Amino acid sequence: MDKQPEFSPYLFWGSNPELLDFERDKNKIIRRVFDRGRLDDLGELMWFYPERTIIEALLSADYLPENAIYLALALYNLIKEDFKCYTSKQYHPLF
Numbered sequence: 158m159d160k161q162p163e164f165s166p167y168l169f170w171g172s173n174p175e176l177l178d179f180e181r182d183k184n185k186i187i188r189r190v191f192d193r194g195r196l197d198d199l200g201e202l203m204w205f206y207p208e209r210t211i212i213e214a215l216l217s218a219d220y221l222p223e224n225a226i227y228l229a230l231a232l233y234n235l236i237k238e239d240f241k242c243y244t245s246k247q248y249h250p251l252f
Contacts, residue, residue, distance in 0.1 A: 162201035168193055179205070187214040191225040208233070218242050 161179055168189050169177065177186065183206060190202045202211065215221065215229045221242045229235055237243045 162205040164190065164198050164201055165195055168198060183210060184214040184217070187211050188218050188221060188225070191215060191228055192222055216240055219245075 164174070164186075166174065168174075179186065187202060187206065187210070190198045194202070212229075212233055212235070215225070216235070216239055218240070219242055221229075221240065226237060226240055226243060229240075230237060
């Protein structure tokens with residue numbers, strides 16, 4: 158594919174976006190967009206990567222914030238117990 162997605166510049170503040178490899182770094186990119194991306198970033202992501210690739214990246218993540226999990230649940234009709242980060246999350250009581 159010749160055209161690459163155009164994400165919001167702030168998404169990859171910790172790295173040089175020009176050095177991102179869209180194949181090698183796909184898990185990092187997918188997780189970051191679900192965590193901090195805008196609606197247009199999500200659209201770019203869904204246009205560029207196959208649905209199965211996105212789902213696999215999200216389900217295998219060691220960590221995802223709850224907002225990213227719930228977004229994935231809504232978009233892909235998944236079950237939260239299928240997420241590695243959900244089932245491996247340790248219980249941390251407040252008191």
